[in-house]
């Protein structure tokens with residue numbers, strides 16, 4: 052109930068009437084999500100509030116943004132690693148991205164908009180914020196479901212309250228003749244969750260726990276909800292923060308656009324394994340940490356080279 056396998060990832064319909072805590076569809080979604088996150092590190096969420104109109108407007112906004120001169124786009128600077136402008140990098144020549152920090156807040160959306168359009172651009176600001184808020188609704192439901200699936204729903208509210216959102220506009224231009232079609236290298240996300248929404252050009256591949264690479268197919272009005280390293284740590288290593296990458300079809304002539312919304316816990320709340328998830332069979336694997344410190348660690352030489360970032364950053368002695 053509540054989920055079907057198309058073709059390999061679990062699909063959960065978040066728009067379903069009556070999907071509320073306490074209902075049977077909620078409990079079965081909790082179970083399905085937990086299994087999906089443990090096996091694949093992600094699942095597909097259908098959400099019809101991402102209407103075809105909102106889909107169209109957010110990618111029009113993306114087009115407008117990427118069309119700005121590079122000198123303007125590079126002003127999207129953020130002291131937090133991987134939050135600001137990325138582009139013109141020889142190791143990822145197809146890729147360009149910009150980020151709106153605190154994207155669900157008017158201040159966040161406005162300050163980014165004013166930086167890019169000093170004379171204002173109300174429609175961009177409204178579209179970005181309304182998209183970010185809609186994505187955040189799905190993220191919050193996913194958090195509540197995951198916490199409930201592990202029997203620790205009492206901690207969900209304070210987690211949700213401490214969550215902030217980074218909305219990134221990502222572009223991968225079509226490869227030129229003879230150029231590699233690797234658009235983004237293999238990595239894991241440092242977020243708690245990442246929600247991805249793409250235009251009509253596919254390319255995301257996810258490595259499941261069994262080592263199999265899955266080509267992700269996005270149905271209309273859908274997101275991929277992907278667990279990041281912070282979620283894996285929180286779950287005491289039960290959830291998989293899946294490796295993933297973007298590879299474009301060699302013959303594609305169009306750019307892939309992705310809207311990626313990353314959730315982070317603010318400094319006021321540590322990422323910590325709930326005591327209920329620690330027992331003799333599951334000894335504590337990770338010490339509590341401040342989320343943003345994981346990103347700072349990833350920026351160091353040791354962090355970048357690490358084959359097991361959570362163990363190296365916050366692993367308990369074995």
Ligand SMILES: O=C(O)CCC(=O)C(=O)O
Nearest residue numbers: 221240247255297309311
């Ligand atoms: O474009 C995508 O589908 C994936 C983007 C991604 O993995 C990231 O930005 O971390």
Ligand SMILES: [Fe+2]
Nearest residue numbers: 238239240295
């Ligand atoms: Fe990613």
